[in-house]
Amino acid sequence: MAHENDGLGKGLFVGFLAGSVVGAVVALLYAPKKGDELRADIKKRTGELAGEAEEYVERARRKAIEIVNEGKQRSETLISDARKRAESLMDDAQRIMNEAKKTGKETSRS
Numbered sequence: 001m002a003h004e005n006d007g008l009g010k011g012l013f014v015g016f017l018a019g020s021v022v023g024a025v026v027a028l029l030y031a032p033k034k035g036d037e038l039r040a041d042i043k044k045r046t047g048e049l050a051g052e053a054e055e056y057v058e059r060a061r062r063k064a065i066e067i068v069n070e071g072k073q074r075s076e077t078l079i080s081d082a083r084k085r086a087e088s089l090m091d092d093a094q095r096i097m098n099e100a101k102k103t104g105k106e107t108s109r110s
Contacts, residue, residue: 009060017053024049 024045029038 013056013060016056017049020049020052021046 025042
């Protein structure tokens with residue numbers, strides 16, 4: 001399941017990035033500018049998009065780490081709670097067995 005989410009995230013990111021680049025290039029091509037100005041604008045915008053992409057990737061990485069850590073904490077809490085409940089059940093079962101043995105011995109003496 002984690003691999004499915006990973007692929008979805010990558011697909012969304014690539015789609016976002018590709019759409020941004022295409023949109024920026026189309027907007028610049030339709031702008032009434034000279035070739036030199038247009039190329040300079042394309043170069044500038046490409047740099048800006050690369051910076052934005054890096055920021056997006058970093059935010060996504062931090063969020064993924066947070067989610068993984070939260071999942072680990074929750075699983076550790078669940079495991080701890082399950083162990084406590086199992087120990088309590090085992091103690092209860094042992095107590096019941098001891099009482100049953102004690103009652104059985106008393107009954108057999110009578």
